[in-house]
Amino acid sequence: MGKKKKLTSILGQPVGNDQASLTTGKPPFTLLGDTHLIEKLAHFNRERIPERVVHAKGAGAYGYFEVTHDVSKYTCASFLSEVGKKTEVFARFSTVGGEKGSADSERDPRGFAVKFYTDEGNYDMVGNNTPVFFIRDAIKFPDFIHTQKRDPVKNTKDPDMFWDFLSLTPESIHQVTILFSDRGTPAGYRNINGYGSHTFMMYKNQEDYCWVKIHFKTEQGIKNLTMEEAGELAGKDPDHATRDLFDSIEQGDYPSWKVYIQVMTPEQAREYKFDPFDVTKVWFQSEFPLIPVGRMVLNRNPVNYFTDVEQAAFSPGNFVPGIWASPDKMLQGRMFAYPDTHRHRLGVNHHQISVNAPRAANPLSYQRDGTMSNFQVGAPNYYPNTMEEVEVSPEKLPPSLEVGDGVQRSEYELKEVDFVQAGELYRRVMSEQDRKNLVKNIAAHLQNAQERIQYRQTALFFKADENYGAEVGKALGIDMDRVKKLAALDQEERVAATE
Numbered sequence: 001m002g003k004k005k006k007l008t009s010i011l012g013q014p015v016g017n018d019q020a021s022l023t024t025g026k027p028p029f030t031l032l033g034d035t036h037l038i039e040k041l042a043h044f045n046r047e048r049i050p051e052r053v054v055h056a057k058g059a060g061a062y063g064y065f066e067v068t069h070d071v072s073k074y075t076c077a078s079f080l081s082e083v084g085k086k087t088e089v090f091a092r093f094s095t096v097g098g099e100k101g102s103a104d105s106e107r108d109p110r111g112f113a114v115k116f117y118t119d120e121g122n123y124d125m126v127g128n129n130t131p132v133f134f135i136r137d138a139i140k141f142p143d144f145i146h147t148q149k150r151d152p153v154k155n156t157k158d159p160d161m162f163w164d165f166l167s168l169t170p171e172s173i174h175q176v177t178i179l180f181s182d183r184g185t186p187a188g189y190r191n192i193n194g195y196g197s198h199t200f201m202m203y204k205n206q207e208d209y210c211w212v213k214i215h216f217k218t219e220q221g222i223k224n225l226t227m228e229e230a231g232e233l234a235g236k237d238p239d240h241a242t243r244d245l246f247d248s249i250e251q252g253d254y255p256s257w258k259v260y261i262q263v264m265t266p267e268q269a270r271e272y273k274f275d276p277f278d279v280t281k282v283w284f285q286s287e288f289p290l291i292p293v294g295r296m297v298l299n300r301n302p303v304n305y306f307t308d309v310e311q312a313a314f315s316p317g318n319f320v321p322g323i324w325a326s327p328d329k330m331l332q333g334r335m336f337a338y339p340d341t342h343r344h345r346l347g348v349n350h351h352q353i354s355v356n357a358p359r360a361a362n363p364l365s366y367q368r369d370g371t372m373s374n375f376q377v378g379a380p381n382y383y384p385n386t387m388e389e390v391e392v393s394p395e396k397l398p399p400s401l402e403v404g405d406g407v408q409r410s411e412y413e414l415k416e417v418d419f420v421q422a423g424e425l426y427r428r429v430m431s432e433q434d435r436k437n438l439v440k441n442i443a444a445h446l447q448n449a450q451e452r453i454q455y456r457q458t459a460l461f462f463k464a465d466e467n468y469g470a471e472v473g474k475a476l477g478i479d480m481d482r483v484k485k486l487a488a489l490d491q492e493e494r495v496a497a498t499e
């Protein structure tokens with residue numbers, strides 16, 4: 001041990017005694033004048049900030065992204081401009097529905113968020129380990145999440161809520177199929193792929209753009225837990241994925257992902273058999289092959305969990321020139337919701353917290369003040385001005401898009417095509433063992449819901465693939481003739497028949 005460090009107050013004043021409160025009398029009464037005691041207790045009382053309403057339990061690390069292939073024909077993004085260019089990143093992985101103390105092995109999609117500190121500002125890729133999502137309109141999101149959380153009366157998770165909503169939301173069938181495969185219980189954060197899920201725009205200039213999907217493929221290989229293994233780990237080692245990420249980086253075994261894009265031209269988008277902006281759909285890789293872009297390596301653990309991971313603030317609306325949004329209704333809603341939650345949890349100056357602050361870019365903005373403002377330059381504080389030489393960058397703007405006229409609440413109409421991709425996954429992609437585990441995982445959960453809900457949901461599996469529905473029905477021990485009849489109805493009739 002070297003020279004001992006001096007304990008101080010939060011303001012750097014030497015502490016004379018940190019074990020006894022200031023008191024008077026025998027027996028002693030504590031004095032309000034003990035400012036050191038009061039500060040300790042008051043600060044402790046305020047240690048918790050609002051928990052993220054989704055993605056509360058997570059782990060994160062720093063690293064870098066390196067361009068390995070030339071994609072400059074698709075985008076003018078500076079951080080993608082040349083092979084070999086490296087950009088610092090911070091990545092956060094998470095479960096979705098569980099609270100901050102919940103088990104890492106719970107069945108859930110895994111959040112996969114990456115902040116790129118680019119030389120043209122921060123770009124966030126805020127995705128999941130699944131390429132699709134349960135719903136395709138943000139207006140359904142609060143209801144959907146309520147059903148994955150706790151019953152408002154009993155404060156317990158409720159299979160009725162869970163399956164009632166999903167069976168009333170048939171567009172969820174693709175994501176439900178992925179969630180209940182063993183990919184819904186990954187062995188660790190290092191063993192998952194990441195997907196931007198939404199469709200994004202990449203553009204070179206105001207005339208030249210394409211649509212892209214983003215894929216991060218794990219170099220550690222996909223590894224999943226069975227339902228039994230996940231259940232056991234939840235009790236024995238609820239933080240196993242958090243520990244695995246931290247320990248592997250600490251030991252110099254740096255996790256890495258290869259990054260790819262799929263590219264669709266605006267003309268192809270107009271003609272594709274699936275709505276290319278519908279987040280419940282993928283683009284088939286045989287039609288839109290994966291194009292390699294780069295590699296992400298995580299090689300530095302945060303020094304402090306709270307400052308870097310708990311306060312990390314990502315937004316799918318944080319774009320840099322060369323990348324922009326698409327007309328995906330979920331993405332449009334998330335672009336509001338994420339910054340809004342950060343303003344609530346961390347305050348209006350959350351971008352000043354070190355993990356969120358731009359590093360490679362020099363911000364010059366005239367936004368000022370607000371709580372917890374840590375650094376900002378003085379005057380001027382308005383634009384335009386003639387006090388300093390400052391200009392905007394119109395050449396960096398994305399292309400303007402033609403949109404039809406009219407303002408309406410345009411609902412997605414449920415179509416047969418909405419069942420195709422879940423069926424493809426079941427029939428074409430999954431192995432025999434994957435299918436067995438999928439059916440077992442579904443039945444173990446769905447059997448706890450009311451029987452009428454079991455019927456309604458099994459009819460949706462049947463619509464995705466007849467064998468899929470039949471296997472689930474068999475595992476639940478329900479009447480398959482009734483399932484088939486329900487599957488033949490349209491959704492409104494099916495709901496009426498199972499009310």
Ligand code: NDP
Nearest residue numbers: 131178181183193222282283284285286421422424425429
């Ligand atoms: P391919 O047949 O070309 O490839 C299959 C894809 O499925 C791979 O990306 C594979 O990921 C992934 N996969 C394997 N098992 C599962 C699982 N249990 N849950 C989720 N994904 C899994 O795919 P297609 O493009 O022809 O699409 C067929 C189906 O594959 C889709 O309907 C969709 O369900 C699924 N899929 C498609 C993706 C896409 O972007 N097109 C992405 C992910 C899934 P890996 O190679 O890393 O093992």
